[in-house]
Amino acid sequence: MTDERLRALYQRSLRIPGGEDRPACPPPERLVALVARQGPETERLATLDHVMTCAACRSEFELLRSLETAASHTRRPAALAPLALAASLVLAVGGGVLLWRAFGAGGDSRDVYRGAPAGVALVHPAGAVGVVDSRVFTWRALPKARGYAFELLAADGTPVFSGETADTSLTLPASVHLRPGEPYRWWVRAELESGLEERSPTAEFRLRER
């Protein structure tokens, strides 16, 4: 059976509850937690499981999800602007790449990145970077993280590379080729000892054209 056939049959099976059935539905706050990725993952998956079987909840979820997704798109440039300023300052004192990394490893960038407050803070790269710097990705350690999942995306959202590491940096393998001038986005998800997950905001960078 094709995926399309499965989809058509599944969507035909979804229930549309009347008003009297809605007490069985999760409260709006749970839907907000679901789209904002707040709270334990097991709870969010349970809410999602209901939402995807209930036409009424799904329309409410879609409204909230659109608000959340649009906000993350709108917030991204503002979140990266202070980073560009920080990069300029580091370059101005002549430290170059090494100093930039030292700053990233030793300083507190929480004021620079204001994504999820408890999430992973990305350090480098961001903005326009050279060839060497475009291949090494660093982020701040999160207490009690067992490991990190890394993902690099092209501008249209196509995955370019993903990997997992216990370290707080990752170097792209030589087989991954980045195109000069094109924007790329990357993010990191920390897997915590508790079994929960925390994710970073998305950082954007481009390889300088020669």
Added chain:
Amino acid sequence: MEPGPDPVSPALERVVARYAEQVRRIGRRHGLSDADLDELFQEVRLRLWRARGTGEMIAASPASYVYRTAMSAAVDLIRRRRARREDSLEDLTGNPVAQPAAGEDPVEEADLAAAVARAVDALAPARRPVVRMYLAGYRLEEIAGHLGWTSGKTRNLLYRGLADLRGLLLERGIGPGAETQL
């Protein structure tokens, strides 16, 4: 005396318009209606106007403030509709207008749809939500983004979940090789 230019309305429009357009673009893909969004953003404008007062204050509203206002207004909208027992927001599933294609037996199609739903219910909890999102029409990258998972992990769970689903359907006589060919 002629009234002076209203500085509040243009400021409200500037602050809300960009965000509202993004929301519409994203929401349309999954069938969110313009009418629902119009109602929501009218409420957002009212709340910003009440809370911020002047055009200058409204214009200085950060995007995060507009986002929080919109989320709060959306939650209140959902609560009001649930309390009034109205039809909720736009039905995104295509039901009940989704009808079997020409030549298909409506009763048989309904039975098959119910069988697919039961088989999805029987999937492992870790794989089930991913499969449900996919069957509801979400793309792989949307699912991964929503769950905060890598595309590799999402793809893995989805493919395994779909394989499980087809296996369960086959056990129930549905699918290629079974008595009921679909």
